[in-house]
Amino acid sequence: MNKWLFLFTCSIFTASAFAQEQSLRELYAKPQHDWPAIISSKDVPAAPLKPLKAKPINQSDEIIALGEKLFNDTRLSRDNTVSCASCHESRLAFSDRRKLAVGIDGQVGTRNTQAIIGIDHWQSFFWDGRAKTAAQQALMPIENPIEMGSSVELVLNKINRAEDYKKPILNAFGKEALNKELLALSLVAFERTFDVPESLFTRFIDKAQTSPSEAVALLDDQQLEGLHLFRTKARCMTCHEGALLSDNEFHVTGLHFYGRKLQDLGRFDATQDSADIGKFRTPSLLALQQSTPWMHHGGFQSLLGIVNFYNAGGARPKPRKKFKDDPNYPQTTELLHKLELSKDEKNALIAFLETL
Template identity: 55%
Template sequence: MIKVIFVAFAVFLFTADSKAVNNNDLRSLYSKGQAHWPTIQTSDGRSVEPMSLLPVASPKPEHVALGDKLFHDVQLSRNNTVSCATCHDRDKGFHDGRTTAIGIDEQIGTRNTPAIFGIDQWQSFFWDGRASTAKQQALMPIANPIEMDLDPEIALARVNKDKSYSVFNQSAFNSSTLTTEQMAKALVAFERTLAAPNSRYKIFLTQLNKNPIQAVNSLSDSELNGLHLFRTKAKCMTCHNGALLSDNQFHGTGLHYYGRRFEDKGRYDATHNSEHIGQFRTPSLLGLMQTFPWMHNGLFEDLSGIVSMYNHGGARPRPRKNQLNDPHFPKTTDLLIKLNLTKQEQTDLVAFLRIL
């Protein structure tokens, strides 16, 4: 009798891990708190970080005030028309809502503007990871000929000549003038205060630590099943895990357009390692609906289409005739596998993604 009960219980747990018996069972299971949720499933069997809230940073207020002023100052661009805030709009989750960024002289960039939040959690910056620290990243858009097109030393001279900065410089660094190191430090201090856009997901995680039942009841049946799928059958947390919902790694997802229009070699641009052609840093999914459109090139506007693509194992472009012998033709990562999600499961997954 004990053996029969054990087997029945084991079957229930297995079923709960892969697909819910019904919504009531799933709601009961997730209402017990995250420590009791089904084990996260990844396509390669790795253990990954669970969902959590981003830590709150506490930089010096004086550095933040100076960084805020610098972030919004068009003097940091060649012709005084572009600031950091031009592409990182506070009202759009510090994103710009465009397919790709538009910089100085209305020049159109090739990549989608990354939203700014969770600065302390990133291990590299830009889609290709060409900056390894936030301070290194902070000055690079100033020098970029498409973005702000100004030598950072000239930008610094302009700032040091501007008397409106005196009180900020004195307060932050006890000096009437700044160094480029201090300018970068102040910009990063301001960026560290930028939080991910408010979302139902953030509210859900906040409630989860206090009242799991209330948190789970805030989700519709479709959203709850989507959360379950995100963690299990859909294997989304293979790459989208932890507080950032990003693994901080670079992967080839087949969206490189190698040898075609929109070609982007991704990580290769930073490393010049042919193995990195077509690899991009995993983006955070936080504030997903505020950082539309998506992917490194901003060409994707339909969440259902994205889910369908990953359900089929991701994009796997084939070489053209003239590429058949090209040893550098990018390969799609083995982490993307066919998921066999039903139409309803895909709908539920999209419902959950929309609350992120």
């Protein structure tokens, strides 16, 4: 090729790329309602991105302090070795960075510990949604034979007899002893004080509410392209929407291992409805970096693995042998599609996910 023609062609290519870059940056420098339309696989519009704000806390400082003491107390377990904080560490967005949760006697559970984020925004709790309220959730680990292996009655007997609890209980409730309801209320009061860890994304989405041009300046070009892909071609907001970055729903992504050694029936465990076999609650993506590894089985330790998984349209296992005609064999949700993201697009999407 002629040298000058080559240089001319390169300059056109560079100018075109620059124009596209500028166009994308200009689009996201506008108020969010003027951003490119969200693309998802659902019929209903996805909720726009916005800061996660806790609802006003209506419990006293004394109740919150009591909840903090209880949350960190190993006496809530049968053998006084495990507390709520054992699996929910404050430095890790109240998760534990283990593949699977570990309880009393070193017993390993079957699911990954979820971060405690925005408890007022969830419609259910646990990967299978077996708790409908935060108060229900707070007490369940106490009686789980793998987690704390005790009972609420035994825990109340221990706490109410302990000298170091007499004053905190009196200060919090004007009573000499806790009951089941007050135990749950105290734990939840403390959990409601947990803030989403500050990240580049939280700074960006906060600033986007008042000054979009300043907000978009916080992201480099690759992160900005990743945000755009998250909202459009990659269809991430099909399930990861709104302030919580979760749709509060349950889906089959294909990671149920039905009929195999690692089988996990998901939401079925809570509902006993065969239609729920293999479904898991959509986790929040907030504090993503602190809550690795990911998925209900903790099987993903890299964002590239996650992106490749969804780029392929999720897992679509085929029933084998005796399960070939099983009417209950879980079918991967139709919300997942092959995305055909290029290598550069996958890298951009990862760059955005790393801001969370």
